[in-house]
Amino acid sequence: MPHPADPATRRDQLHRWAASRHGVSPDATALRLAAGDASFRRYYRLTLPDGATRMLMDAPPGREDSRPFVAIARRWRAAGLPVPALHGVDLEAGFLELDDLGDTPLQAHFRGSEHPETLAWHEAALAQLDALQNRAGPDDLPAFDATLLGRELDLFPDWCLGEWLGLAVPPGWEALRQSLIDSALAQPVVTVHRDFDAMNLMVVDERLYLIDFQDAVAGPLSYDLISLLRGRYCRFTPERFAAWVEAFRQRAVADGRLPSTQAPARFLERVQAMAAQRSLKVLGIFCRLTLRDARDGYLVRLPHFLAHLEDSLAGLEGHDAFRGWLADTFRPALAARLAETGKATP
Numbered sequence: 001m002p003h004p005a006d007p008a009t010r011r012d013q014l015h016r017w018a019a020s021r022h023g024v025s026p027d028a029t030a031l032r033l034a035a036g037d038a039s040f041r042r043y044y045r046l047t048l049p050d051g052a053t054r055m056l057m058d059a060p061p062g063r064e065d066s067r068p069f070v071a072i073a074r075r076w077r078a079a080g081l082p083v084p085a086l087h088g089v090d091l092e093a094g095f096l097e098l099d100d101l102g103d104t105p106l107q108a109h110f111r112g113s114e115h116p117e118t119l120a121w122h123e124a125a126l127a128q129l130d131a132l133q134n135r136a137g138p139d140d141l142p143a144f145d146a147t148l149l150g151r152e153l154d155l156f157p158d159w160c161l162g163e164w165l166g167l168a169v170p171p172g173w174e175a176l177r178q179s180l181i182d183s184a185l186a187q188p189v190v191t192v193h194r195d196f197d198a199m200n201l202m203v204v205d206e207r208l209y210l211i212d213f214q215d216a217v218a219g220p221l222s223y224d225l226i227s228l229l230r231g232r233y234c235r236f237t238p239e240r241f242a243a244w245v246e247a248f249r250q251r252a253v254a255d256g257r258l259p260s261t262q263a264p265a266r267f268l269e270r271v272q273a274m275a276a277q278r279s280l281k282v283l284g285i286f287c288r289l290t291l292r293d294a295r296d297g298y299l300v301r302l303p304h305f306l307a308h309l310e311d312s313l314a315g316l317e318g319h320d321a322f323r324g325w326l327a328d329t330f331r332p333a334l335a336a337r338l339a340e341t342g343k344a345t346p
Contacts, residue, residue, distance in 0.1 A: 011044070014058050017095050018046050021088050031056070034103070040064050045100060054087060057096040066091055069214035071140070079135040082128075082209040101209050106198035113234040122228065125201055126244065128208045129224055130251055136191040144192055144219025149181045153277060155284025160302075164287040165333050172321035179319075180280075183273035187220035188258055196224035197231040221257060222248075222267075226275040230308040232301060238311065245271050272315030279309035299341065302334060 011031070019026040030047040034055065040063040044056045059066045070091070076083045088097035106125060110118045142148075154177075161167040193200070193213050200212040225248055229241055236244075249267045252258035258267070282305045286298035306326075313323055 007042070010058055010060065011042075013093065014044065014056055014095050015046075017090060017093065018054070018056055018088070018097060021097065022048055024049055046097070053100040055084065055098045055100045057098060059094040059096070061092065061094040064094065066094060066096060066214070068216070070096070072213050072216055075140070076132075076136050076210070076213070081132060081135055082207060083213070084209065084211065101202040101204050101211065104203045106201040106203055106208065107233045109203060110198070110233055113236055114240075118234065122234075122244070124208055125196075125198070125228055126225075126248065128201070128210070129196060129228065130248075130255075132193065132210070132224070133190040133221070133252075133257055134255055138189055138191040138218030141191060141216055141218040144184075144189075144194075144217040144223070146181050146185060148217070149184055149277065150177065152281040152284075153177050153180065155288060156280040157284075159284045159287040159291065163291055165330075165337055167329065167333060170322055170325040170329070172319055172325070176276075176319050176322050180273050180277040183270050184220045184223075184277060187222060187270055187274070189218050190221050190257060192217050192219040192223045193227070194219075194223070196227040198228070198233055220274055221252065222271045222274045223278070226271060226278055230275045230279065230312070232304065235304065235307055235311070238315075241311075242268060269316060272312045276309055276312035276316065279305050279312060283309070299338060302338065306331065306334060 015026045015029070015031045018031070019029050022029070028049045031044050033042065034045045035043045040060055042058045044058065046054045046056050048054070057066070057069075059069075066089075070086060070089055073083050073086055077085060084099035084101055086096065086098060088095070090096075106121060109121050112118060157169045157173065161169065193210065194215045194217055195212060200210065202209045202211055222245075225245070229236060229244055245268050246264055249258060249262065249264060253260050253262065283302060286302060286305070289295040289298050310323075310326065313319060313326070
């Protein structure tokens with residue numbers, strides 16, 4: 001007999017739930033898997049008898065808490081932000097019915113890091129970030145505090161170094177860890193999506209919609225900025241990155257998100273520190289997703305985020321011991337391990 005948490009069983013339950021909501025038989029509708037993500041959530045596209053479609057989220061209650069997603073979706077939509085409308089919510093079952101935003105995430109429009117189309121879409125995403133920070137207050141969100149920042153950073157020594165590479169914690173780690181936490185906490189607090197990467201920005205009729213925002217927190221001003229500019233799909237020149245950061249700083253000063261006393265060089269340094277923090281987190285979490293959760297496709301991205309980390313550290317003073325270890329020990333060990341597992345990038 002199938003277990004209630006079995007994916008096929010849950011799919012059938014989800015199908016019956018959605019069909020019942022629309023007053024039709026499941027046989028009169030079509031349901032197909034649309035996407036999975038790094039969590040235990042699954043997304044299905046429901047096609048109704050009249051041809052209209054909706055997106056269904058299956059978030060098993062024992063493994064995923066959908067309450068934050070629902071609460072944030074309602075608040076952000078009320079604030080005029082582009083998020084999917086909630087058409088049906090059953091928190092006890094872990095089922096949600098949402099607008100269908102299609103199958104075009106932002107990265108589908110990227111044509112290389114310096115292509116005009118790629119740059120224009122990044123400008124659009126930055127405008128969306130300004131709107132998010134200005135319209136959605138952070139007061140009802142969990143705090144992105146020192147404990148959470150440290151927990152993210154510790155994914156790097158715990159999972160990337162210890163579990164995957166078998167390397168010891170490097171010289172200078174504790175000093176770097178504390179300085180990155182201190183720098184993040186020195187920034188103004190705003191609403192932080194926490195994964196403001198291109199894959200979580202859907203393009204619908206040339207407009208960007210926000211998805212996957214259930215982990216939003218009240219945290220550092222630049223976290224979402226660097227999630228976009230040092231994300232999975234592009235690596236920009238230092239000059240391009242600095243120009244975008246300065247334009248963001250000027251807008252943030254103009255609308256009051258950032259004190260006018262924040263000098264450009266100081267702000268850029270804090271942005272670089274924030275980018276280093278997130279790159280270290282990603283290196284760790286991608287190894288955890290691979291080793292603990294048996295998820296495929298993450299190891300091949302590690303060199304990309306190592307390059308992001310190196311770019312970020314190049315913009316910070318000090319930490320010479322860690323930077324030397326990164327070049328002399330970590331990079332060769334990473335390359336060798338990826339080659340061993342057949343995940344080396346071309």
